[in-house]
Amino acid sequence: MRTALALAARGLGNTWPNPAVGCVIVTRGSDAGRIVGRGWTQPGGRPHAERRALDQAGAVARGATAYVTLEPCAHHGHTPPCAEGLIAAGVARVVSALTDPDPRVGGRGHAMLRAAGIEVVEQVMAAEARALNAGFLKRVEQGLPFVTLKLASTLDGRIATHSGESRWITGPAARRAVHAMRLAHDAVLVGSGTARADDPDLTVRDMGAVRQPVRIVIDSRLSHALDSRLGRTAGQHPVWLVHTDAAPLAARQGWSATGARLIAVPSDGGHVDLRAAMQALAAEGLTRIFCEGGADLAAGLIRAGLVDELAQFSAGALIGAEGRAALGPLGCAALADAPRLTLLSATPVGADVLTRWSFPG
Known part of the structure; x- marks a missing residue:
């Protein structure tokens, strides 16, 4: 066995x-x-x-x-x-x-x-x-995908300098490990802020992938540029955009023309309702989603109880309080409100360390 x-x-x-x-x-x-x-x-x-x-x-x-x-x-x-x-x-x-x-x-x-x-x-x-x-079982039993949240930060929990410089916090071995993680998931997920700031490709490279993961952007108004890397390659590898009714018709038509799939979900205070988004993605057949940011999306998924595992890459560097935090607000008024995770493993990856943690429940 x-x-x-x-x-x-x-x-x-x-x-x-x-x-x-x-x-x-x-x-x-x-x-x-x-x-x-x-x-x-x-x-x-x-x-x-x-x-x-x-x-x-x-x-x-x-x-x-x-x-x-x-x-x-x-x-x-x-x-x-x-x-x-x-x-x-x-x-x-x-x-x-x-x-x-x-x-x-x-x-x-x-x-x-x-x-x-x-x-x-x-x-x-x-x-x-x-x-x-776990992904297949969670989709069948709960109607939700298994979500792995990846964070790459300095030892003091920063993902970029105050000016936004982030390439590269971690070393080449850690970045290659991230590609291997993408390969083992059905989809890679980012928020609209990260998509605009980084213009990512989100594909698996140099690993002989037989099937590229679906590339997903949570983008309530479909604000991501049509001439971005995702827009230019949507006809080659799948791109899905999760949006709300606030997305303008012109943006919907433009993205549809690229070959991207549009998934409309309810709004939650002007933002995408993340639980509804995960339910919609599971309904499309996705079982395992690898979330690569940014800080606000990561915090939103944690607050909604939608993250199953955290993959934390820690680099031996310090940026200080003026740097950008790895997570947005979690609403923890007291220490007792902080999510308590269980350590699954700790592994050196080049000059960095990968720790894997499971979320309660």
């Missing part, structure tokens, strides 16, 4: 709205323990992991054990159910990590296998599988 989970991780960022699944087929009997088939969900969500592993195993799958990180699907979609494929291949035993919460599956895959006389073992390394597919 550990191998199957490692295979599943290869699909992160490429399989939405489907889950990233891994499958390993292992022989039993006198030749027990030999891996004869491996597979993971392919870009766009198909072929599924089980199908890939079965095709690799061929006739040797008969009598074997299949280790799968998520319950095999039981419904007909663009491909036949994986449960049927395992049955037809003559697999004798299926070991799964999680039951699929998708209402089209929800235990039916396991039941189908058992009805065919296949031994089924469930909940093996379930915690690890739930962590890996």
